[in-house]
Amino acid sequence: MKLTINNQPLELDVEPDMPLLWAIRDHAGLTGTKFGCGMAQCGACTVHVDGQPVRSCITPVASVEGKQVTTIEGATEASTITQALQEAWVHYNVPQCGYCQSGQLMSATALLSSNPAPSDTDIDSFMAGNICRCATYQRIRAAIKRAATQLA
Ligand code: FES
Ligand code: FES
Numbered sequence: 001m002k003l004t005i006n007n008q009p010l011e012l013d014v015e016p017d018m019p020l021l022w023a024i025r026d027h028a029g030l031t032g033t034k035f036g037c038g039m040a041q042c043g044a045c046t047v048h049v050d051g052q053p054v055r056s057c058i059t060p061v062a063s064v065e066g067k068q069v070t071t072i073e074g075a076t077e078a079s080t081i082t083q084a085l086q087e088a089w090v091h092y093n094v095p096q097c098g099y100c101q102s103g104q105l106m107s108a109t110a111l112l113s114s115n116p117a118p119s120d121t122d123i124d125s126f127m128a129g130n131i132c133r134c135a136t137y138q139r140i141r142a143a144i145k146r147a148a149t150q151l152a
Contacts, residue, residue, distance in 0.1 A: 001061050005030065006074025016062035020054075021045045023061045027117055032072035032102045036131070043130030045152035047071050053110040072108035075109055076122055082109045084150050096134035104130050106112040108144050 003010045012027045019031050024030050036044030038057045045057040048070040075082040085108050095101045111126045
């Protein structure tokens, strides 16, 4: 399969129906994207495909051929939104165990890309699919607001 991940063209020897998550982690070697539930329920595996957040655990790799896949590694390198979120994450010391946080950052990046000044309700609604077992939700919300202010 021919993929473009973080602006890098890659040719991977994988089955077309392999979940994108495995291609990203096991074949492209990008382990920032995490496996949580494997059933589109937790958001740990969130990446962007053509700028839209998707659950890579249920996305067949064939469906992203010819599209731009962005992982947390690429977003933190190239996206000013993700970089502002990272700064805010550090400011509020958001992560606890950290496992869910790359997915949280990818969803938060998608949120601020489409809504630069989200309300609490907007944040809660958009981020509802990203589960954090350490319950860092309050800090995530504060950090998104801080990043939005910094980017304004
Ligand atoms: S691992 Fe994909 S949504 Fe949980
Ligand atoms: S920081 Fe532990 S699951 Fe979110």
